[in-house]
Amino acid sequence: MLRICLFLAAGIAALSLRPALAAGGVDEVIKSATAECAAIDGGILTVGTNAIQHLDLTGDDIPDALIDGWELSCSSSHTLFCGGTGGCRIFLVVGHKVREEMSKGWELIRFGNMQVLLLQVHGSACGGTNLRSCVKALVWSDGAFRSIGED
Numbered sequence: 001m002l003r004i005c006l007f008l009a010a011g012i013a014a015l016s017l018r019p020a021l022a023a024g025g026v027d028e029v030i031k032s033a034t035a036e037c038a039a040i041d042g043g044i045l046t047v048g049t050n051a052i053q054h055l056d057l058t059g060d061d062i063p064d065a066l067i068d069g070w071e072l073s074c075s076s077s078h079t080l081f082c083g084g085t086g087g088c089r090i091f092l093v094v095g096h097k098v099r100e101e102m103s104k105g106w107e108l109i110r111f112g113n114m115q116v117l118l119l120q121v122h123g124s125a126c127g128g129t130n131l132r133s134c135v136k137a138l139v140w141s142d143g144a145f146r147s148i149g150e151d
Contacts, residue, residue: 025093026052026065033072036080043076055108058094058140059115065093066106066117085130086122092138092145099145101136114139 030047037043048071057064069081069088082088087104103119110116116137123132138145 025096025098026067028096029067029091029093029098033081037074037076040074040080041076043074043080046073046075047071048073057092057108057115057117057145059113064095065091066108067091067093068106087120090119092117094140097144101138117145 030045034045037045051067051071053066053068054063055066056062057066068090072081072089074080086102088102090101090103090106092099092101101119101121103121105120107118108115109118116139119136119138121134121136123130123134125136126132126134128134136147138147140146
């Protein structure tokens with residue numbers, strides 16, 4: 001219990017040093033993940049030191065956050081945030097808006113005037129099995145993340 005408190009205290013301290021980042025969305029994701037873990041036989045969430053990445057996801061030069069499920073661990077369910085052939089859960093946080101995705105890997109690139117988040121996803125998203133390579137691209141536009149085929 002002390003270990004998780006130290007991780008959370010360090011995370012909160014780091015957030016307080018970044019006034020441009022709205023901590024509310026990040027805090028809500030961690031609070032929800034803690035509750036989700038605790039609901040499984042009283043599990044304890046461990047937040048790794050690289051779980052919260054401060055990145056400009058929107059292209060406005062203001063840091064947002066990506067919370068990588070690879071760095072979240074639940075003592076009572078080792079596959080709660082990461083497991084199976086779909087990869088890990090990631091949470092994209094812009095202000096108080098949160099979007100959850102599944103990914104086997106991600107990379108943020110600059111494409112012209114856009115920030116583009118590339119997600120390696122399960123091959124079924126491209127009409128195949130997990131053996132098929134497949135990438136999903138997300139861009140921030142009109143107050144939300146957008147990808148082809150989404151409304």
